[in-house]
Amino acid sequence: MNVFIVHAHPEPRSFTAAMKDVAVATLAGAGHGVVVSDLYAMGFDPIAKAADFSGRADPDYLVYALEQRHAYENGGLAPDIAAEVAKLKACDLLLLSFPLYWFSVPAILKGWIDRVLISGLTYGGKRFYDRGGLVGKKATVAMTLGGRPHMFGPDAIHGELETMLRPLLRGTLYYTGMDVLPPFYAYHVPYIGHDARVAMLERYRGHLLALEAAAPLVFPRLDEFDERLYPRRTP
Amino acid sequence: MNVFIVHAHPEPRSFTAAMKDVAVATLAGAGHGVVVSDLYAMGFDPIAKAADFSGRADPDYLVYALEQRHAYENGGLAPDIAAEVAKLKACDLLLLSFPLYWFSVPAILKGWIDRVLISGLTYGGKRFYDRGGLVGKKATVAMTLGGRPHMFGPDAIHGELETMLRPLLRGTLYYTGMDVLPPFYAYHVPYIGHDARVAMLERYRGHLLALEAAAPLVFPRLDEFDERLYPRRTP
Numbered sequence: 001m002n003v004f005i006v007h008a009h010p011e012p013r014s015f016t017a018a019m020k021d022v023a024v025a026t027l028a029g030a031g032h033g034v035v036v037s038d039l040y041a042m043g044f045d046p047i048a049k050a051a052d053f054s055g056r057a058d059p060d061y062l063v064y065a066l067e068q069r070h071a072y073e074n075g076g077l078a079p080d081i082a083a084e085v086a087k088l089k090a091c092d093l094l095l096l097s098f099p100l101y102w103f104s105v106p107a108i109l110k111g112w113i114d115r116v117l118i119s120g121l122t123y124g125g126k127r128f129y130d131r132g133g134l135v136g137k138k139a140t141v142a143m144t145l146g147g148r149p150h151m152f153g154p155d156a157i158h159g160e161l162e163t164m165l166r167p168l169l170r171g172t173l174y175y176t177g178m179d180v181l182p183p184f185y186a187y188h189v190p191y192i193g194h195d196a197r198v199a200m201l202e203r204y205r206g207h208l209l210a211l212e213a214a215a216p217l218v219f220p221r222l223d224e225f226d227e228r229l230y231p232r233r234t235p
Numbered sequence: 236m237n238v239f240i241v242h243a244h245p246e247p248r249s250f251t252a253a254m255k256d257v258a259v260a261t262l263a264g265a266g267h268g269v270v271v272s273d274l275y276a277m278g279f280d281p282i283a284k285a286a287d288f289s290g291r292a293d294p295d296y297l298v299y300a301l302e303q304r305h306a307y308e309n310g311g312l313a314p315d316i317a318a319e320v321a322k323l324k325a326c327d328l329l330l331l332s333f334p335l336y337w338f339s340v341p342a343i344l345k346g347w348i349d350r351v352l353i354s355g356l357t358y359g360g361k362r363f364y365d366r367g368g369l370v371g372k373k374a375t376v377a378m379t380l381g382g383r384p385h386m387f388g389p390d391a392i393h394g395e396l397e398t399m400l401r402p403l404l405r406g407t408l409y410y411t412g413m414d415v416l417p418p419f420y421a422y423h424v425p426y427i428g429h430d431a432r433v434a435m436l437e438r439y440r441g442h443l444l445a446l447e448a449a450a451p452l453v454f455p456r457l458d459e460f461d462e463r464l465y466p467r468r469t470p
Contacts, residue, residue: 010284011297046281046342049245062246063425065381101349103406104339107281111342129392146300148464155466157364157455164402171338171399190298220392229383231390 001138001212002033004091008098008109010040015189015197016144020097022201023142026208035087039108045080046111052078069120077118084116093138093211094178096168099189100145103164113172122176130221132177139173140211141165141183142204148188161185162217170219179216182207236373236447237268239326243333243344245275250424250432251379255332257436258377261443270322274343280315281346287313304355312353319351328373328446329413331403334424335380338399348407357411365456367412374413375446376403377439379424396420397452405454414451417442 005023009016020036028034037044050062057070071077077085088094098105105113117123122133152161162169165183173180184207186200226232240258244251255271263269272279285297292305306312312320323329333340340348352358357368387396397404400418408415419442421435461467 010282010299013296040282040284046346047245047275048336048341048343049275061248064245065425101283102345102352102410103402104345106283107342107346107349108283110337110339110345111281114336114342117337151464157457157460157464157466158406159401163398164406166394167338167399167402171393175337190300222392225392229386229392231392 001027001092002035002090003027003093003095004087005034005036005095005097006039006109006112007036008039008096008106008112010106012041014099014144015186015200016097016099018197018201019142019144019184019186019204022204023095023097023208026205030209032093035091037084037087037112039112044108044112046108046114048111048114052081052115054078065119068118069124072118072120081115081118084112085118085121088116088134089121091137093140093181094173096139096141096143096173098141098143100143103158105168117172117176126222126227128175128177128222129219130177132175135177137178138181138216139176139178140181141168141173142186143183144186144189146188146190169217174217174219180219181211181214181216184208236262236327237270237325238262238328238330239322240269240271240330240332241274241344241347242271243274243331243341243347245341247276249334249379250421250435251332251334253432253436254377254379254419254421254439257439258330258332258443261440265444267328270326272319272322272347274347279343279347281343281349283346283349287316287350289313300354303353304359307353307355316350316353319347320353320356323351323369324356326372328375328416329408331374331376331378331408333376333378335378335382338393340403352407352411361457361462363410363412363457364454365412367410370412372413373416373451374408374411375416376400376408376418377421378418379421381423381425383423404452409452409454415454416446416449416451419443 007020024034048064053067053071053076055074055076057067098109127133151157169180184204224232242255259269283299288302288306288311290309290311292301333344362368386392404415419439
């Protein structure tokens with residue numbers, strides 16, 4: 001596999017960065033190609049804006065998704081976006097590596113999603129979910145969080161963690177057609193000591209080695225809906 | 236009420252901006268104070284980073300939430316953050332105004348959340364949900380999206396819209412203790428014509444005028460959980 005790791009943490013010596021380094025070593029050691037975009041180290045610009053495009057379809061009024069499509073077809077994407085799009089197209093597995101900020105990704109990574117998962121390539125019209133533009137690729141998430149496992153679950157204070165992550169796992173990664181492999185959650189990271197961290201990295205190593213064979217998360221498929229996207233009545 | 240509108244759209248003449256203008260006129264017309272942070276117009280920097288703080292608690296290793304708390308207590312927040320925090324503290328109602336990007340807020344608004352909803356003020360330790368730091372304030376959301384109403388619901392292709400928005404409504408706004416008032420969803424905006432847009436703005440005006448009296452969304456309360464945040468067994 002060609003693995004593309006998109007990593008976002010403001011502290012280069014963070015545990016999240018250590019996890020990213022474990023992912024690089026483990027996946028490369030298993031014979032996979034590994035490319036990393038370290039968004040903070042790159043100074044990645046997360047703001048979706050008019051200057052992301054040259055040769056606009058409509059220079060007077062910005063509809064971001066329309067300009068993404070137009071620029072992708074006409075070679076008008078800003079160079080920093082085009083470079084990320086090339087890495088995305090070349091990968092078999094996209095791995096997002098980040099600390100959970102407000103039950104979501106840090107803004108710099110949200111901006112990577114907003115700017116790089118371009119309309120026209122990753123989705124468009126009825127091309128989404130299992131008909132998305134990135135069908136055939138896989139994606140997954142490795143994240144650190146302050147919470148503990150018992151804070152997540154059907155009766156837990158924050159509900160199911162995968163429900164909190166629905167906009168990312170289903171609304172973003174699966175939306176583009178990618179198979180979403182089971183996420184890795186490193187719980188309680190700011191509060192645990194050295195030995196627990198070492199054990200967690202070891203557990204992450206095992207998770208990474210089993211990832212290629214893991215069953216993807218199950219989400220709705222478009223053939224369960226009619227052409228206007230109403231649910232089909234089962235006979 | 237003092238209303239604080241945080242608006243994020245890259246096109247100043249967008250329908251989302253027209254909604255923001257309607258909110259300003261309607262709420263001011265009803266006698267409320269209104270302050271707007273137009274994040275694109277301000278060139279707001281969304282990236283959480285070491286330079287957000289002067290006089291670090293630990294200058295060698297960045298734990299973002301710890302530095303937020305330290306800087307808030309010691310006057311060390313970057314001026315752009317401090318200015319937003321002052322507006323937040325002065326408001327009775329926070330209104331987030333944005334187009335839905337990937338079932339979430341645009342990165343520039345995610346960065347406002349990451350940087351402005353600081354630990355120490357808005358939450359910390361066991362102070363979250365109905366014990367959060369912003370208890371007594373209200374918050375709501377007004378957003379535009381491409382999808383249509385029938386694409387959201389229990390059996391719909393994307394599931395419940397409020398479930399997709401859980402990290403924002405519950406995991407962010409309610410997390411800080413604010414009562415979350417019913418959101419306003421402007422569906423299908425890129426595909427509708429002038430008359431439908433005018434009608435939608437009129438519906439939004441009515442929504443805004445009814446907002447102060449609206450019942451907040453219902454979320455779990457901390458007294459349903461024990462001191463370790465396990466669910467209490469009901470007798």
